[in-house]
Amino acid sequence: MQSTTLTGPLLTFRHGIHPEEYKELSSHRPIERMPFVEEYILPLSQHIGAPARPVVREGQRVRRGELIAEPAGFVSVGLHAPVDGTVTAIGLFGHPNGQMSPAIRIKADRFSSQRLTLAPPIPPEQISAADFIAAVQRAGLVGLGGAAFPAHVKFSIPEGRHIRCLMVNGCECEPFLTCDHRLMLEYADELMDGVGILQHFIRAEKIYIGIEANKPDAIAVLREKAGGGALPIEVVPLQVKYPQGAEKMMITAILGEEVPGGKLPLDVGVLVSNVGTTVALSQYFRQGLPLIERVLTVTGPAVRRPANVLVPLGAPMRAVTDFCGGISDEAARILLGGPMMGVVQKSLDVPVVKGISGILALTDAEVRDFSTYNCIRCGRCLEACPLFLNPARLGLLARKGLWEEMEAYNVLDCFECGSCSFVCPSGIPLVQSFRVGKAMIREQKARERQG
Amino acid sequence: MLNEIAIGVGILAGLGLLFAAVIAIAYRRFRVEEDPRIDQVEEMLPHANCGACGLPGCRAFAEKVVAHDIQPSKCTVSSAEAVQRIAAFLGVDAGSEEKRVARLLCAGGRREAHNLADYKGAMSTCRGEAAVAGGSKACSWGCLGLGDCEVACDFGAIFMNDDGLPQVIADKCTACGDCVAACPKGLFELMPVSRKLIVQCKSLLEGAEAESRCSVACTACGRCVADAAPGLIEIRDNLAVIDYRLNHLAGAEATFRCPTRAIVWVEWEQFAKPAAPTLPLGRVERYGEEYYQ
Numbered sequence: 001m002q003s004t005t006l007t008g009p010l011l012t013f014r015h016g017i018h019p020e021e022y023k024e025l026s027s028h029r030p031i032e033r034m035p036f037v038e039e040y041i042l043p044l045s046q047h048i049g050a051p052a053r054p055v056v057r058e059g060q061r062v063r064r065g066e067l068i069a070e071p072a073g074f075v076s077v078g079l080h081a082p083v084d085g086t087v088t089a090i091g092l093f094g095h096p097n098g099q100m101s102p103a104i105r106i107k108a109d110r111f112s113s114q115r116l117t118l119a120p121p122i123p124p125e126q127i128s129a130a131d132f133i134a135a136v137q138r139a140g141l142v143g144l145g146g147a148a149f150p151a152h153v154k155f156s157i158p159e160g161r162h163i164r165c166l167m168v169n170g171c172e173c174e175p176f177l178t179c180d181h182r183l184m185l186e187y188a189d190e191l192m193d194g195v196g197i198l199q200h201f202i203r204a205e206k207i208y209i210g211i212e213a214n215k216p217d218a219i220a221v222l223r224e225k226a227g228g229g230a231l232p233i234e235v236v237p238l239q240v241k242y243p244q245g246a247e248k249m250m251i252t253a254i255l256g257e258e259v260p261g262g263k264l265p266l267d268v269g270v271l272v273s274n275v276g277t278t279v280a281l282s283q284y285f286r287q288g289l290p291l292i293e294r295v296l297t298v299t300g301p302a303v304r305r306p307a308n309v310l311v312p313l314g315a316p317m318r319a320v321t322d323f324c325g326g327i328s329d330e331a332a333r334i335l336l337g338g339p340m341m342g343v344v345q346k347s348l349d350v351p352v353v354k355g356i357s358g359i360l361a362l363t364d365a366e367v368r369d370f371s372t373y374n375c376i377r378c379g380r381c382l383e384a385c386p387l388f389l390n391p392a393r394l395g396l397l398a399r400k401g402l403w404e405e406m407e408a409y410n411v412l413d414c415f416e417c418g419s420c421s422f423v424c425p426s427g428i429p430l431v432q433s434f435r436v437g438k439a440m441i442r443e444q445k446a447r448e449r450q451g
Numbered sequence: 452m453l454n455e456i457a458i459g460v461g462i463l464a465g466l467g468l469l470f471a472a473v474i475a476i477a478y479r480r481f482r483v484e485e486d487p488r489i490d491q492v493e494e495m496l497p498h499a500n501c502g503a504c505g506l507p508g509c510r511a512f513a514e515k516v517v518a519h520d521i522q523p524s525k526c527t528v529s530s531a532e533a534v535q536r537i538a539a540f541l542g543v544d545a546g547s548e549e550k551r552v553a554r555l556l557c558a559g560g561r562r563e564a565h566n567l568a569d570y571k572g573a574m575s576t577c578r579g580e581a582a583v584a585g586g587s588k589a590c591s592w593g594c595l596g597l598g599d600c601e602v603a604c605d606f607g608a609i610f611m612n613d614d615g616l617p618q619v620i621a622d623k624c625t626a627c628g629d630c631v632a633a634c635p636k637g638l639f640e641l642m643p644v645s646r647k648l649i650v651q652c653k654s655l656l657e658g659a660e661a662e663s664r665c666s667v668a669c670t671a672c673g674r675c676v677a678d679a680a681p682g683l684i685e686i687r688d689n690l691a692v693i694d695y696r697l698n699h700l701a702g703a704e705a706t707f708r709c710p711t712r713a714i715v716w717v718e719w720e721q722f723a724k725p726a727a728p729t730l731p732l733g734r735v736e737r738y739g740e741e742y743y744q
Binding site for chain 1: 568574576583585589635655657
């Protein structure tokens with residue numbers, strides 16, 4: 001049994017930043033289930049990859065948990081009805097990414113008990129690896145940490161590759177967010193079961209659960225659950241530092257190895273799964289619950305009653321914030337996700353999608369003003385970048401529109417954690433310009449492919 | 452003393468002669484025969500290296516023209532006289548290339564389109580704004596109005612008008628396509644000037660939804676379809692789409708009853724002050740109903 005003290009040097013990666021945490025706003029609040037609302041909008045594209053293909057018609061009645069859109073290809077996942085109700089429209093609706101995108105609208109049945117009536121699938125111990133992958137895809141599982149990458153693609157280990165190390169990501173390094181923290185405390189058994197299911201197919205030599213040291217209660221709970229079990233689990237407290245929860249950073253922290261640029265954790269024999277994804281995996285295989293709901297942290301100084309809420313997917317953001325007492329008039333900016341990587345919103349009339357881990361309402365006090373000054377070559381961004389890129393140089397190239405040169409400076413490795421923008425004393429919009437640069441490079445490549 | 456100077460001069464002179472011989476031999480052996488007309492044609496081209504002809508620069512174009520692989524008129528940047536000069540010089544047919552102009556398929560400027568938020572970012576470009584939740588406009592297809600196209604245009608053919616929309620000066624536009632690539636919303640399209648009937652909207656939302664975001668959105672009401680020649684316009688995905696293969700049938704009558712003026716008849720330039728629509732004789736509109744007297 002390991003000691004539970006968190007003193008002494010903790011594992012971490014080099015560089016990174018220490019933003020203020022603000023987690024105390026919601027970290028003590030148990031997960032609440034949000035009541036069902038009238039209408040749900042389910043965008044067909046809630047994951048990376050091809051949008052799902054609808055299998056329902058307008059006017060069709062659907063049961064809670066029923067498949068309403070099937071995966072359109074391997075890198076795509078299914079979508080399920082979050083409520084008993086009627087499909088009222090299949091058309092264009094607002095998406096948190098700011099675009100209008102095809103979605104299915106479901107009107108909830110007001111008199112339904114919303115009991116999940118589907119039979120649970122076959123226990124994972126009795127199915128083959130291929131069936132397991134197909135089941136995960138059918139369940140609509142994606143990485144719930146934010147990227148929404150289809151989980152079954154991640155879990156598909158190519159022939160001849162071996163995963164020596166399975167990691168469960170409970171870092172939750174974004175300030176404000178506490179949903180993974182609450183999940184680890186309240187869904188510890190499901191989490192451990194999900195780890196067991198994954199381990200059954202992956203057969204890693206070692207399992208690490210990485211948790212930032214600011215969550216000692218979660219570390220203690222999971223150590224207790226892991227101790228004495230049959231699995232080779234180690235709960236690793238990690239230094240509180242942003243972006244510790246980025247999977248490449250966590251691998252570097254725990255194993256001391258770097259994942260090379262352009263490569264995946266798979267290439268160094270590691271599989272990283274988020275806490276939420278692992279819990280959802282267990283819920284699907286044991287209870288037959290596909291991914292139709294997720295835990296969101298609704299927080300920020302402009303939220304009247306910060307909370308961790310279990311929300312059916314597709315619920316309008318406005319309903320979620322109203323459930324949390326509404327947003328006060330001081331709100332200056334609303335983000336979906338954390339303050340570092342979250343997407344700024346222009347309207348609350350967008351639905352909750354799989355990849356959104358929180359709703360954040362900030363006041364003027366937390367929002368930095370937009371004045372920008374020239375780069376003074378202080379080099380703080382170089383000290384902050386966890387990937388050891390050169391943000392100052394990249395920012396300069398972006399300003400001049402030298403996209404090809406940005407590619408030569410490995411801008412495509414940047415995962416937009418925002419550390420460089422955070423530390424820049426001149427307020428240069430670095431990450432934003434990198435996003436533009438990446439879009440330009442991608443467009444250029446697409447044009448070249450077309451000829 | 453003199454002797455040493457003589458040796459030095461001798462060595463250098465010898466080396467010079469030797470290298471001269473090498474160069475002379477190399478010149479004869481590796482000489483590339485090049486048509487002198489290429490240089491002359493290149494002189495006559497505008498030196499813009501804009502790529503509008505689809506070739507990498509004016510030199511490449513000159514080579515192709517001299518080789519009769521391409522007609523001089525494919526250089527849309529050259530004036531008609533310059534094209535004729537080149538054609539006369541080479542004794543070839545100038546060819547006829549219809550002038551094309553970049554058209555903006557959005558008319559939702561400051562006065563027409565609603566904003567849901569203010570974009571205050573330090574990166575004051577359309578690309579930058581589009582990277583932040585798709586921009587502040589309520590319509591996710593609409594022009595962001597920060598003028599990336601104005602910057603991209605090498606010919607000064609685009610300026611941002613008082614409505615916050617890029618206006619293309621048709622005389623200056625060479626249809627090089629730089630604005631097409633610059634626009635993050637893909638709103639520019641290069642169109643022959645003979646295409647005068649244009650739907651200035653890309654919103655795929657249905658009627659009321661689209662109009663609630665922008666007063667000049669196409670609401671897919673279908674009036675233009677009814678008024679135009681059969682088959683010319685169809686409603687596809689909540690948007691009027693013109694089949695330009697039937698362009699010869701197009702007429703301004705398709706625009707008369709458009710309730711939002713999303714479909715327009717462009718004589719020469721977009722966003723020019725519209726002339727009062729002239730209804731066909733004997734036809735009066737009243738409360739949306741039609742009477743033929």
